[in-house]
Amino acid sequence: MLAGNLVNGLLLGSVYGMMTMGLSLIFGVLRIVNVGHGPFLMVGAFIAFWMFHLFGLPPVVSIPLAIAAGIVLGFIFFYLVIRRLVGAPELTTLLATFAIGILLEEIAKFLWGPDFRGFSWNVGKLALPPITTIPMSKIYALISSVVIALILYLWFRKARSGTAIRAVMEDSEGARVCGVNVEGIYALSFALGIGLTVLGGTLLTLFIPVGINPYMGGIYTLKAFVIAVLGGLVSPWGAFYAGFVFGLIENGSYTLFGLIPSIEPFSMTRFLAFLLLLVILLFKPTGILGGR
Amino acid sequence: MRRRLAKYYPLVPVYALYLTLFLIGLHVRGMWQSMALLAFYAALGQAFNIFLGMTGYVDFGYVAFLALGSYGMALAVSGLYKFDWLGGGIVVIGLLLALVMAGLLSIAVGGIALRLRGAYFAIATIGVNEGFRYLIEGARLWGGSEGIIISRNLREAFGTAGANYLSTFWADTLIFIIAALAALITVRYMHSKIGYALTALREDEDAAKVMGINTTKYKIIAFITSASLGGLIGASAWALKLTYVFPADVFAIIYTVEAIVIVLLGGAGTLLGPLVGGVIYAALKYWLSVTFPGLQLLILAPIIIIIIVAFPQGLIGVLKAKVKGTALEKVIV
Numbered sequence: 062m063l064a065g066n067l068v069n070g071l072l073l074g075s076v077y078g079m080m081t082m083g084l085s086l087i088f089g090v091l092r093i094v095n096v097g098h099g100p101f102l103m104v105g106a107f108i109a110f111w112m113f114h115l116f117g118l119p120p121v122v123s124i125p126l127a128i129a130a131g132i133v134l135g136f137i138f139f140y141l142v143i144r145r146l147v148g149a150p151e152l153t154t155l156l157a158t159f160a161i162g163i164l165l166e167e168i169a170k171f172l173w174g175p176d177f178r179g180f181s182w183n184v185g186k187l188a189l190p191p192i193t194t195i196p197m198s199k200i201y202a203l204i205s206s207v208v209i210a211l212i213l214y215l216w217f218r219k220a221r222s223g224t225a226i227r228a229v230m231e232d233s234e235g236a237r238v239c240g241v242n243v244e245g246i247y248a249l250s251f252a253l254g255i256g257l258t259v260l261g262g263t264l265l266t267l268f269i270p271v272g273i274n275p276y277m278g279g280i281y282t283l284k285a286f287v288i289a290v291l292g293g294l295v296s297p298w299g300a301f302y303a304g305f306v307f308g309l310i311e312n313g314s315y316t317l318f319g320l321i322p323s324i325e326p327f328s329m330t331r332f333l334a335f336l337l338l339l340v341i342l343l344f345k346p347t348g349i350l351g352g353r
Numbered sequence: 354m355r356r357r358l359a360k361y362y363p364l365v366p367v368y369a370l371y372l373t374l375f376l377i378g379l380h381v382r383g384m385w386q387s388m389a390l391l392a393f394y395a396a397l398g399q400a401f402n403i404f405l406g407m408t409g410y411v412d413f414g415y416v417a418f419l420a421l422g423s424y425g426m427a428l429a430v431s432g433l434y435k436f437d438w439l440g441g442g443i444v445v446i447g448l449l450l451a452l453v454m455a456g457l458l459s460i461a462v463g464g465i466a467l468r469l470r471g472a473y474f475a476i477a478t479i480g481v482n483e484g485f486r487y488l489i490e491g492a493r494l495w496g497g498s499e500g501i502i503i504s505r506n507l508r509e510a511f512g513t514a515g516a517n518y519l520s521t522f523w524a525d526t527l528i529f530i531i532a533a534l535a536a537l538i539t540v541r542y543m544h545s546k547i548g549y550a551l552t553a554l555r556e557d558e559d560a561a562k563v564m565g566i567n568t569t570k571y572k573i574i575a576f577i578t579s580a581s582l583g584g585l586i587g588a589s590a591w592a593l594k595l596t597y598v599f600p601a602d603v604f605a606i607i608y609t610v611e612a613i614v615i616v617l618l619g620g621a622g623t624l625l626g627p628l629v630g631g632v633i634y635a636a637l638k639y640w641l642s643v644t645f646p647g648l649q650l651l652i653l654a655p656i657i658i659i660i661i662v663a664f665p666q667g668l669i670g671v672l673k674a675k676v677k678g679t680a681l682e683k684v685i686v
Contacts, residue, residue: 329491335484
């Protein structure tokens, strides 16, 4: 039972990692904490829902659309709002990104109503005796996450723009001196970060196929913070690995807490997540994994 | 003597405004609730401003202090309502307990989080807010996710009429008093060593440290003050007035956001700012809920964004710059 839960935790963790990479990318390059992270996930989830509901396309196929939509949204918000706030005090950017998040939620509620939506994509199960059986849809989520993370890794290593992003992450002044168009990289990083976040939301629906609604993002913002801090706020790769760790911890602790009678395991697991957040922030703010 | 009193002059417009609102509420039919709402947001803004405005740090988990204050009041009432001889003292004890609980949390949080800078601090405070809420729900503390309901307790202690009077008149009047108290404390801090230290560290923390200012000490002072006042607000505006406390409601992050907006709108770090911001925000919110029901947040969100990008110093901030060099300078603070 615990082993089955852990396997599930790993699978979920891949999506958790994917959904947090955008957050870390944006912070790593722009030093902006996107407090409106969750609502962008929600957008991705709705994309998955509508693609399935209207055209019967499973979430995995919606991936390119999700990334594209996210990048477009990212560019829009960057040029409208974020561009003026680079280097502004934290209060300003935190509040601005939060307000953007609220705007997204309200627009979603306006367009699609506050009701919960869902769908189910059944493509059979994979049996791993004696531990557990896993729905194939979750396996596809895992594969997608890993593949995308790999593509991203190669792009960062080999492509000029990817290397430029890494340069700006490390030292924006130095990068500027080397001829990198730093403002352009800011825009690109933000857009890419949002794209990854929206994508994360799409993949997330493979794990929570019911419960899609305009306000679903909030709790994931918080989880993403914990994961991002765990992986070292500045590194997308740290975030990816940290996602797996978090998935394991979350599922494992849920099972273990469930064994204690006077405790409500769902809330207690979330409490543990925040405890973890505080402990890491206190003792190792650069994160436990990867990170720089 | 005149010199010493002069520093309290800025309180005059503030108190005048509070008194006006209070009297309007009292004597104009049907306006009590609206005035109470204005007072709530003004109080929230003034209390929050003591930390946000004066240090420049964002406590994204501020509402936790209001929450703990509510629990303080609720616990006092539900625990002591059987003791008739205490009478109205239950409420006083409730307020004290609220103060203590919020204060203790702020010491704990401040001790941990205030070592962190900027974004890390903000994330840590969100973590505290949510973490505490889930602790209460998870460990089934103080009623767990079902919270505490004190309406029956109040009725048994004070009779139906008495309980009603408490929850409507006294709860709201208390909020006015707390707002006035917060304003007083703000002025006292502003013109003291505390205020100068906070301004220094807000402008440039590293320079302040180099000058020998113990920044952590002053940050903690501001933090605890702001938190304690928040606790009092929660105790009266939520526990006493609504007569129930549910963790999902009292830890709702929206109140922190509203507090931030109010302080920013009015002018962070100013005295009049949060008051003006609170009144305008409350009025705007109410008007929006009547004219465009269900769309308030949709309209407010872009407004917030515009304020942040275009007017970060807030209304009073802009006004202050305009009255510099005139006689009004001493009053518009």
